[in-house]
Each structure stands twice: as C-alpha cells, then as structure tokens.
Amino acid sequence: MSDKESETEGLIKEAARKLFHEKGFAGTKTRDIAEAAQINLALLNYYFRSKKKLYDIIMMESIQHFFSDLVVVINNAETNFLEKLQELAIIYIDMLSQNPDIANFILNEVRQHPDQFTSKLGALEMAKNSVFLKQYTEAVKEGVIPPVHPAHFLMNFAGLVVFPFIVTPMVSVVTGLPRTDLIELIQERKRLVPLWIQSMLQVK
Amino acid sequence: MSDKESETEGLIKEAARKLFHEKGFAGTKTRDIAEAAQINLALLNYYFRSKKKLYDIIMMESIQHFFSDLVVVINNAETNFLEKLQELAIIYIDMLSQNPDIANFILNEVRQHPDQFTSKLGALEMAKNSVFLKQYTEAVKEGVIPPVHPAHFLMNFAGLVVFPFIVTPMVSVVTGLPRTDLIELIQERKRLVPLWIQSMLQVK
DNA sequence: ATTTGAATTAAACAAATGATTAAATCAATT
DNA sequence: AATTGATTTAATCATTTGTTTAATTCAAAT
Numbered sequence: 001m002s003d004k005e006s007e008t009e010g011l012i013k014e015a016a017r018k019l020f021h022e023k024g025f026a027g028t029k030t031r032d033i034a035e036a037a038q039i040n041l042a043l044l045n046y047y048f049r050s051k052k053k054l055y056d057i058i059m060m061e062s063i064q065h066f067f068s069d070l071v072v073v074i075n076n077a078e079t080n081f082l083e084k085l086q087e088l089a090i091i092y093i094d095m096l097s098q099n100p101d102i103a104n105f106i107l108n109e110v111r112q113h114p115d116q117f118t119s120k121l122g123a124l125e126m127a128k129n130s131v132f133l134k135q136y137t138e139a140v141k142e143g144v145i146p147p148v149h150p151a152h153f154l155m156n157f158a159g160l161v162v163f164p165f166i167v168t169p170m171v172s173v174v175t176g177l178p179r180t181d182l183i184e185l186i187q188e189r190k191r192l193v194p195l196w197i198q199s200m201l202q203v204k
Numbered sequence: 205m206s207d208k209e210s211e212t213e214g215l216i217k218e219a220a221r222k223l224f225h226e227k228g229f230a231g232t233k234t235r236d237i238a239e240a241a242q243i244n245l246a247l248l249n250y251y252f253r254s255k256k257k258l259y260d261i262i263m264m265e266s267i268q269h270f271f272s273d274l275v276v277v278i279n280n281a282e283t284n285f286l287e288k289l290q291e292l293a294i295i296y297i298d299m300l301s302q303n304p305d306i307a308n309f310i311l312n313e314v315r316q317h318p319d320q321f322t323s324k325l326g327a328l329e330m331a332k333n334s335v336f337l338k339q340y341t342e343a344v345k346e347g348v349i350p351p352v353h354p355a356h357f358l359m360n361f362a363g364l365v366v367f368p369f370i371v372t373p374m375v376s377v378v379t380g381l382p383r384t385d386l387i388e389l390i391q392e393r394k395r396l397v398p399l400w401i402q403s404m405l406q407v408k
Numbered sequence: 409a410t411t412t413g414a415a416t417t418a419a420a421c422a423a424a425t426g427a428t429t430a431a432a433t434c435a436a437t438t
Numbered sequence: 439a440a441t442t443g444a445t446t447t448a449a450t451c452a453t454t455t456g457t458t459t460a461a462t463t464c465a466a467a468t
Contacts (some may be wrong), residue, residue: 006415008415008416022316023230023316024228024230024231025231026227026228026230026231027228027229027230027231027316029454029455029456030455030456030457031454031455031456039416040415040416040417040418041417041418041456041457042416042417042418042457042458042459043415043416043417044456044457045456045457045458046415046416049457050456050457051455051456051457101315104311104312104315106374107308107370107371107373107374108308108312110373110374110377111305111308111373111374112226112227112231114373114376114377117374117377118377127378148392148396149389149392150379151375151379151381151386151389152389152392152393152396154375154378155364155367155368155371155375156364156400158367158371159363159364159367159368159371160359160360160363160364162367163359163362163363163366163367163370164359164363166311166367166370167311167359167362167363169311169314169315169318170310170311170314170315170318170321171355171358171359172318173314173318173321173322174331174358175355177355182355185353185355185356188352188353188356189356192352192356192407192408195407195408196360196404196407199403199404199406199407200400200403200404202403203396203399203400203403204396204399210445212445212446233424233425233426234425234426234427235424235425235426243446244446244447244448245426245427245447246427246428246429246446246447246448247445247446247447248426248427249426249427249428250445250446253427254426254427255425255426255427409468410467410468411466411467411468412465412466412467412468413464413465413466413467414463414464414465414466415462415463415464415465416461416462416463416464417460417461417462417463418459418460418461418462419458419459419460419461420457420458420459420460421456421457421458421459422455422456422457422458423454423455423456423457424453424454424455424456425452425453425454425455426451426452426453426454427450427451427452427453428449428450428451428452429448429449429450429451430447430448430449430450431446431447431448431449432445432446432447432448433444433445433446433447434443434444434445434446435442435443435444435445436441436442436443436444437440437441437442437443438439438440438441438442
C-alpha cells in the first residue's frame, strides 16, 4: 500500500480537513492551512503538490469515511429492514455528532461537481444491489409498505437523520439553544427516527 | 422608499444572485458576475461599491424572500395546525422548485456567520410568539401530540420539505434520475409531507 | 566527522482578483 | 446646438493567493 504518512503530512491534512469542511475549497486559503497546521507554507506544496490535490485527498477520505459503514449495514443479510434503520440511525448520528460539517462538505461538492462524484462513488451500484433495497421492494410487493418511490424513502430517512446537523446553526440562532445542547437533543433521534419512519410507512 | 433600480443594476443583481446561490461568496468572482450580466466590470463597483456590499444585498433579499411567506402563514389565526402544514408544504415546495439553491445559500451563510444572522432575522421573535407555536404547545398540553421538543418538530418538517432540494444532486447521481425528474417527484410531497408529519405525531 | 538525501525555511514570482481612475459616450435639459 | 450630469468603457493599480526557488537545517548512514 502507500507509505505511512509523516508527522507534518498528517498535521497538514488534519488542518486542511477542518478548514475545507468549514469553508469549502474556494473559502480556504493555503496560508490558512499552513497557519492552522503550524507549518511553513511551502511544505503544503512539498507534500501535496497543489491545493487542489490536497483537497481531492480530503474529499476522497471524507466520502469514504461517510459511506463505508453504510455499505456494510445495508448489505447485512442477518438483519431485517427495521433493524437496519435502527443501526443506521445510531451510526450516522454518532458520526455526525463528532464531525458536524462532513455532510455539508460532501453535499456541496456533489452539487458543484456531480459528474466527478459518479466515478468516485462505487457505492452507487452497491446501493442498487443492496439487501436493503431488496427488502424494501419486497415489503412493497407484499403490501406491508405503500408504493411510494424509493427516492422518497431515501430522502425521508436521510432528511430526518442528516438534516438536523445541517440546520443546527440556524436552529441554534432561532431557539437560542447552544449548538452543543442541540447535538445532545439530536441523540434522542437514534430512538425516534426509526419509530417515525415506521409510522410514516403506514401512510396511504 | 428606495429609487427604482436601473436596468443594468438589475442585470448585475440577477447574475450575482444566481452565482452567489450556486458558488457562495468566495467561489464567485466579480469578473464572473460581470460576464454573466454582460456588463463592464467597473459597473459592479459603480452601482454597489464592493463585492461584499452586493453580496449583503443579495443575502438580505434572499432571506426576506425565503421567510416572508412563513411569517404570514404561521400567524394566521383562521387556520388550524394541519392546515398550516399543508399550506407551508405547498408554498415551500413551489418556492424551492423555482429556486433550488436558495436554501443551501442561506444555510451555508448562517453556518459561517451565525451572529450577523441573528440581527438580520427579526422573524426570530416572530416565530416564538407565533400562533403556530401556540397551537403546537396547546396540542401537547391536551395530549393530542406527544411531548417531544418543538425543535424536533421543526427539524422534521423542514427536513422533509427542504432537505430533498439539498440532496437532489446526490440523489440524482445515485438513482440516475435527472434533476428535473426528481423535482417533479418532489411535488408529490406537497400532499405526502403533512400526512407523514401527522402520522409521526402519533409516535410514543 | 563526513556525506547524503530528506525536510524545512525565507523569499520571491506570477497569476488572479477586487477596486479605482480618467477618459468616452449617452441622454436629458436648456 | 450646447451644457450638464449620469453612465459606460478600457486601462491600470494594489493586494491576495497559489506556487516555486534556492539556501539552510536535520537526521541517518558511512
């Protein structure tokens, strides 16, 4: 595999990840990364050649971090539909609690460069052939679930799990609750979201 | 009030709005705005003094556009809770269908400058004193609705209505459906979201 | 101790970018 | 037609920003 990265290489990546997640590519300046990592500016180009190449690495690792668990869970043949929902809610609320900007980062990237994302994400085909989707379409066939487009279900579940982390800053402003308190509140959703989704699946 | 804006002033604002919505402040270059508006670069500063002042105007108008209807609907004493949900779903899905990036634009801004947003949005106090919230807390008291924090409800409803427009690019990549098809599909949610929310309110 | 290559630094470069200037054109008024 | 102020233009300025260079320091091998 690749060589183990040096100390400074790691410092640069950590600083870059934080800043890219917060401010995006255009909003992050190489000098800000150097300052945050407490390294000489030239070392960025020494280790990563260019800002863009560094960004691509961070983006790749972020996508991998965000989707790697998903692929495992939705292809587990041992768990049923509801169990998968419960597991996913816990995993993703935990992940996003520790990394509140990663969803925004990835979604903004996909919005601006949808094409490149297609190639990067092999999980595309994964999802279409997943046990999860089979269980979903099966349930529709059996009449256990109403025939709404799977895209609706996807947007509902992702909306209930991911969206709170995207609106946290605004909800914080509107309610006056600090961001940390809201993230604490969001923990309740590990239990609630699967219940909500279940009840939604009764509709119509 | 203010003077009616000149022709070119409008051209600049329209181009700026589109680009700021798509690429944000740092990602939008003044030359890109000038080119998109088909005007001389200097006219941007002639009419708006600086890129930042132009951005502030666009941001202010976007926030106003996004929240002005909300304030009216949630303070309507003539409609009940469910009717408000139905009305809001229709209004916002229509608005976002015509302006798919406005939510992202505002949410990104709030995330990076939460403080300034507080002052800009007088709707803050509006929401706290709204008929809508009174009807919600009343329903909780009467036991019609389980005692979940209003912030959960806010995130649920916004998540079901707004989030689809935020993930549209990714869902498009994953499902292979064109963005326009997805926005067409999302129209169904004018009817579905209020039903879903209702069934969720039975939980626990 | 010397050598050698990697790592680090300060300085500078070149392009991009926001803003300004001074001259020109235009349009309305006298 | 002449005047006047607003509008538009081409050119330029000053700063920011990504990158490179050349010299220096460091650490390991001989």
